[in-house]
Amino acid sequence: MTETDIATIERQIVFNADAIEKLRSGLRGAALLHSEDGYDAARKIYNAMIDHRPAAIVRCAGVADVICAVNFARDNGLLVSVRGGGHNVSGNAVSDGGLMIDLSPMKGIRVDLQNRTVRAEPGVTWGEFDRETQAFGLATTGGLVSTTGIAGLTLGGGLGWLMGNYGLACDNLISADVVTADGRFLNASKSQNEDLFWGLRGGGGNFGVVTSFEFQLHPVGPMLGGMLVHRLDNAAATIKFYDTFTQTSPDELATFVAFATSPEGERVMVIFVSYNGTVEAGERILKPLREFGPPIADMIGPMPYVKVQRMMDDAFPAGRQNYWKSNFLKGLDAEAIRVIVDHVAKAPSPYSAVAIEQFSGAVNRVAIDDTAFNHRNARYNLLIVGIWSDPTAKAANMRWVRDLWSAMQPYSSGGVYVNYLGQEADEGVERVKSAYGAEKYARLVALKQKYDPTNLFRLNQNIRPH
Numbered sequence: 175m176t177e178t179d180i181a182t183i184e185r186q187i188v189f190n191a192d193a194i195e196k197l198r199s200g201l202r203g204a205a206l207l208h209s210e211d212g213y214d215a216a217r218k219i220y221n222a223m224i225d226h227r228p229a230a231i232v233r234c235a236g237v238a239d240v241i242c243a244v245n246f247a248r249d250n251g252l253l254v255s256v257r258g259g260g261h262n263v264s265g266n267a268v269s270d271g272g273l274m275i276d277l278s279p280m281k282g283i284r285v286d287l288q289n290r291t292v293r294a295e296p297g298v299t300w301g302e303f304d305r306e307t308q309a310f311g312l313a314t315t316g317g318l319v320s321t322t323g324i325a326g327l328t329l330g331g332g333l334g335w336l337m338g339n340y341g342l343a344c345d346n347l348i349s350a351d352v353v354t355a356d357g358r359f360l361n362a363s364k365s366q367n368e369d370l371f372w373g374l375r376g377g378g379g380n381f382g383v384v385t386s387f388e389f390q391l392h393p394v395g396p397m398l399g400g401m402l403v404h405r406l407d408n409a410a411a412t413i414k415f416y417d418t419f420t421q422t423s424p425d426e427l428a429t430f431v432a433f434a435t436s437p438e439g440e441r442v443m444v445i446f447v448s449y450n451g452t453v454e455a456g457e458r459i460l461k462p463l464r465e466f467g468p469p470i471a472d473m474i475g476p477m478p479y480v481k482v483q484r485m486m487d488d489a490f491p492a493g494r495q496n497y498w499k500s501n502f503l504k505g506l507d508a509e510a511i512r513v514i515v516d517h518v519a520k521a522p523s524p525y526s527a528v529a530i531e532q533f534s535g536a537v538n539r540v541a542i543d544d545t546a547f548n549h550r551n552a553r554y555n556l557l558i559v560g561i562w563s564d565p566t567a568k569a570a571n572m573r574w575v576r577d578l579w580s581a582m583q584p585y586s587s588g589g590v591y592v593n594y595l596g597q598e599a600d601e602g603v604e605r606v607k608s609a610y611g612a613e614k615y616a617r618l619v620a621l622k623q624k625y626d627p628t629n630l631f632r633l634n635q636n637i638r639p640h
């Protein structure tokens with residue numbers, strides 16, 4: 175951001191001083207301005223490449239603060255951004271010069287043991303969520319990295335270790351409380367505001383601010399988890415075996431492949447696994463996969479679910495530069511793997527990686543029209559994760575991601591997972607349509623017209639009203 179931009183924002187703040195005092199008088203939480211304590215910490219999100227300075231940040235203490243902030247932003251014509259866990263790499267949680275509705279202080283979680291459900295507020299991360307639910311031996315599908323927010327992840331779909339058994343995070347959503355653009359408070363479920371409920375399960379943050387999520391929980395105990403590490407020169411043969419192996423593996427087995435750099439600096443292929451069943455059954459099912467190669471390291475063993483949920487955390491610390499691109503794949507053919515291996519060997523940063531995410535089981539069994547989330551029948555998603563620490567290395571790292579993504583286009587199905595989309599200016603308006611397909615996109619546009627006709631909530635994977 176230039177000095178002129180900063181001066182513009184400062185002028186806006188002075189201009190709005192009276193209004194901001196009025197806003198503050200209506201809040202239980204804080205409203206932070208540019209030069210105030212806590213402002214810089216509150217505007218930071220996971221991706222350090224995003225360095226935006228909102229005009230004000232409302233640190234919401236509860237639903238009343240969210241209503242107050244939405245009404246204030248709308249009445250003052252401010253650009254609204256909504257922050258849940260702050261993990262979205264596009265940086266939509268924070269804008270330059272707008273009002274940031276920061277939900278991260280809202281951390282309430284209440285497990286209902288009798289009904290095996292949980293209510294969680296939108297500032298909760300998956301690590302916090304799992305800690306509370308696992309205290310009772312329960313869990314639901316959540317993200318692979320424990321610091322990701324439950325809010326954005328669920329609203330876009332939400333893939334994770336348990337999806338083979340229980341579907342996506344959004345498939346486990348029972349109801350949600352939502353503050354809409356006109357400041358109304360609605361409950362959305364299969365029996366109330368059913369159209370909104372459909373849109374919230376995959377349609378992102380387009381329709382309002384979700385202030386509470388109610389999820390179905392399932393008994394989830396200690397399990398087999400860990401990783402198999404292979405040399406890159408064995409990648410093609412191993413992937414061929416892996417592809418055949420996973421075609422008949424049970425729902426309990428989740429696997430994700432990553433092409434990455436080991437802590438010793440070697441480029442490797444890693445198969446991450448978890449088996450959501452007994453350790454004995456997991457040992458039996460995984461035996462052929464563990465024997466194939468053989469891997470240069472086998473780090474699979476019994477562990478609690480919360481440990482499975484954290485095994486990728488070290489690879490994704492907050493505060494590094496991130497630029498990601500993705501697409502669902504038509505399949506896993508040998509030529510595609512060769513393209514990946516060639517590019518991984520040339521990655522400018524040791525933190526960058528290429529992931530292949532396997533979708534299966536309960537995800538495919540949910541009827542395609544039940545939720546806004548699309549692409550249930552895709553078997554593999556390709557995610558190219560550019561991560562580096564030196565801000566001056568941006569051009570080389572972004573080029574690497576883009577080059578690999580372009581080289582993989584012949585193997586892409588054309589579909590994309592909305593939660594991995596980058597900024598609209600970079601991806602283009604059409605890519606969000608690829609996340610939904612023409613029919614669902616049209617349904618989402620109609621929903622947007624109904625619940626947010628002025629597009630107040632445009633800082634997400636923007637679905638425009640008519």
Ligand SMILES: Cc1cc2nc3c(=O)[nH]c(=O)nc-3n(C[C@H](O)[C@H](O)[C@H](O)COP(=O)(O)OP(=O)(O)OC[C@H]3O[C@@H](n4cnc5c(N)ncnc54)[C@H](O)[C@@H]3O)c2cc1C
Nearest residue numbers: 258259260261262296318323325326327332333379384634
């Ligand atoms: C390290 C890392 C690991 C990841 N792992 C996975 C994974 O395993 N599975 C997976 O499916 N995805 C994964 N993702 C992608 C993730 O789902 C998205 O980045 C998601 O948007 C993050 O949600 P958040 O609340 O943390 O992010 P935020 O940046 O806070 O929000 C993301 C978007 O949702 C909107 N939003 C947030 N909260 C609300 C709310 N309460 N109401 C309305 N709109 C809201 C925001 O405005 C923003 O547009 C990962 C991302 C990262 C960076």
